[in-house]
Amino acid sequence: xxxxAIATNWLGNAPDFAVPYALAALGLILTERAGxxxxxxxxxxxxxxxxxIGAQIALGQPGISLVIAMLAASGVSLLFAVMVILLRVNQxxxxxALVFFCQGLTSLMGTLFGWTNVAxxxxxxxxxxxxxxxxxxxxxxxxxxxxxxxxxxxxxxxWYLTRTSAGLRLRAVGENPQAxxxxxxxxxxxxxxxxxxxxxxxxxxxxxxxxxxTKLWIAGMTGGRGWIAVGLVIFARWSPWKALAGAxxxxxxxxxxxxxxxxxxxxxxxxxxxxxxxxxLAVMVWVxxxxxxxxxxxxxxxxxxxxxxRR
Numbered sequence: 572x573x574x575x576a577i578a579t580n581w582l583g584n585a586p587d588f589a590v591p592y593a594l595a596a597l598g599l600i601l602t603e604r605a606g607x608x609x610x611x612x613x614x615x616x617x618x619x620x621x622x623x624i625g626a627q628i629a630l631g632q633p634g635i636s637l638v639i640a641m642l643a644a645s646g647v648s649l650l651f652a653v654m655v656i657l658l659r660v661n662q663x664x665x666x667x668a669l670v671f672f673c674q675g676l677t678s679l680m681g682t683l684f685g686w687t688n689v690a691x692x693x694x695x696x697x698x699x700x701x702x703x704x705x706x707x708x709x710x711x712x713x714x715x716x717x718x719x720x721x722x723x724x725x726x727x728x729x730w731y732l733t734r735t736s737a738g739l740r741l742r743a744v745g746e747n748p749q750a751x752x753x754x755x756x757x758x759x760x761x762x763x764x765x766x767x768x769x770x771x772x773x774x775x776x777x778x779x780x781x782x783x784x785t786k787l788w789i790a791g792m793t794g795g796r797g798w799i800a801v802g803l804v805i806f807a808r809w810s811p812w813k814a815l816a817g818a819x820x821x822x823x824x825x826x827x828x829x830x831x832x833x834x835x836x837x838x839x840x841x842x843x844x845x846x847x848x849x850x851x852l853a854v855m856v857w858v859x860x861x862x863x864x865x866x867x868x869x870x871x872x873x874x875x876x877x878x879x880x881r882r
Contacts, residue, residue, distance in 0.1 A: 577830045577834050578707060579707055579710055580710070580830055580833075581823070581827055581830045582707065582708055582710060583709075583711060584826040584829075585711075585819070585823045585826040586714050586718045586822065587714070587715075587718065587784055587826070588822035588823075588825040588826045589818045589819045589821065589822025589823070590717060590718055590776070590784075590818075590822070591777070591784075591793075591796050592776075592799060592800055592817070592822060593721055593814065593815050593819075593822075594721065594775050594776035595616060595772070595773045595776035595800035595803075596800045596807065596814040596817070596818060597725060597772050597811055597814060597815075598615075598768075598769040598770065598772030598774075599800060599801065599804045600728075600769075600809050600811055600814060601728060601769040601772065602765050602766050602769030602770070603745070603769075603809060603872055604732060604741055604742055604809065605744050605762045605764075605869075606745035606762065606869055606870075606873070606874060606876070607652075607655060607662065607762050607766055607872075608662040608663065608666065608872055608873035609666060610662075610666030610667060610670070611648070611651055611665075611667075611669035611670050611673070612773050612797035613670045613673075613674075613793060613795065613796070613797025613798055614669045614670035614671070614672065614797070615644045615647065615648060615669070615673065616773055616774070616777030616780070616793040616796060617673050617674060617677040617791070617793055617797075618643050618644045618647050618676070618677060619641065619643060619644045619773065619774030619775060619776065619777030619778040619781075620640070620677070620778055620781035620792060621643075621677040621680060621681055621686070621777075621781070621788060622639055622642075622643035622644070622774070622778065623636045623639065623640035623774075623777070623778030624636075624686055624689070624778075624781040624788040625684060625686055625788075626639040626640065627691045627693070627782050628686060628689055628691060631691075631692070633692075633694050633782055633783065636782050637775060637778050637782060640775060640777065640778030640782070641774045641775050641778070642771070642774075644771060644773055644774020644775075645768075645771045647669075648766050648769075648770030649766075650669070651666070652762070652766040652767065656759055656763060656766070659875040659877070663873070674791065681788055681790055686788045687788055687789060687790065688788070688789065689787060689788065690786055690787050691786050693715075693782050693783050694715040694716050694717065694783055696713045696714055697713070697714065697715065697719070698712065698713040717779055725811055728811055729811050729812070740756050740761060741761055741764075741765055742869070743756060744756060744758050744761045744762060744765075744871075745765075745869035745870070745871055745872065746870040746871060747870055748871050748876040749876075752876075758876050773797070773800075776796075776800070780793060780796070795847070798848075798851075799821060799848070799851050802854065802855055803821070805855065805858060806854045806855065808858075809867045809868060809869065817854070821847060821850065821851075824847065824850055825847060828843055828846065
């Protein structure tokens with residue numbers, strides 16, 4: 572395979588690898604802007620992936636399957652929301668417990684229902700002519716519908732957070748819940764809504780992997796992408812646009828690995844497996860060293876709140 576073909580395939584496949592990171596990171600930002608620390612992305616992505624593939628096997632409609640996956644992830648996140656918002660369980664412990672619970676649950680259900688390794692059909696690529704005929708970069712403009720919708724989703728979330736009164740209330744709950752409560756904003760209700768909405772986007776990220784990208788289910792198929800999304804949020808300092816840029820970076824790195832293998836470059840298996848995590852660690856170190864002034868973290872992130880504790 573020549574260098575031109577490698578570059579073309581790499582650029583064409585990068586968006587497919589970047590979308591799960593982008594959607595998962597956006598869901599986490601939406602949740603954490605309300606002050607709820609969400610470390611359960613890996614588990615919620617698995618729930619979305621399993622629910623999406625199950626719906627696709629049963630219905631054969633990828634659009635409906637993605638919506639069902641979002642609802643399933645939101646449903647599971649309700650358990651997390653009750654634990655951390657109402658019962659005030661430590662949010663780090665609850666998030667980790669959610670991941671382990673979802674890993675076991677999805678593996679069990681996938682085996683019981685016989686959904687493992689069942690291939691499905693999904694969205695086809697939609698060429699944007701004449702851009703899709705351009706040399707080298709043409710494949711960037713021949714993607715599935717979810718890739719095209721990712722940018723409008725980001726625009727919509729950013730507009731909601733920064734340009735609407737509802738977004739202002741959500742951010743107020745994450746920055747200073749005492750002041751928000753004093754202003755008549757229900758901290759509990761807004762945090763519940765943020766957890767459910769954020770989980771829906773994380774579930775969509777997982778369903779994209781199973782329904783749209785690989786078109787089958789394998790236990791643990793998210794492969795740590797949820798943890799990388801957690802790192803992306805910190806790298807982006809809770810900024811959706813920086814998170815999107817980070818997702819593109821990780822997508823390009825992940826898309827490059829199979830192209831190197833196709834070109835005959837021999838890479839140790841475990842080196843390939845560790846590469847995304849090594850990059851995540853490097854990014855985290857860079858963020859820590861480059862941090863100046865405010866880091867963008869919501870002021871009340873990870874802090875439980877009860878109205879009786881108003882100060």
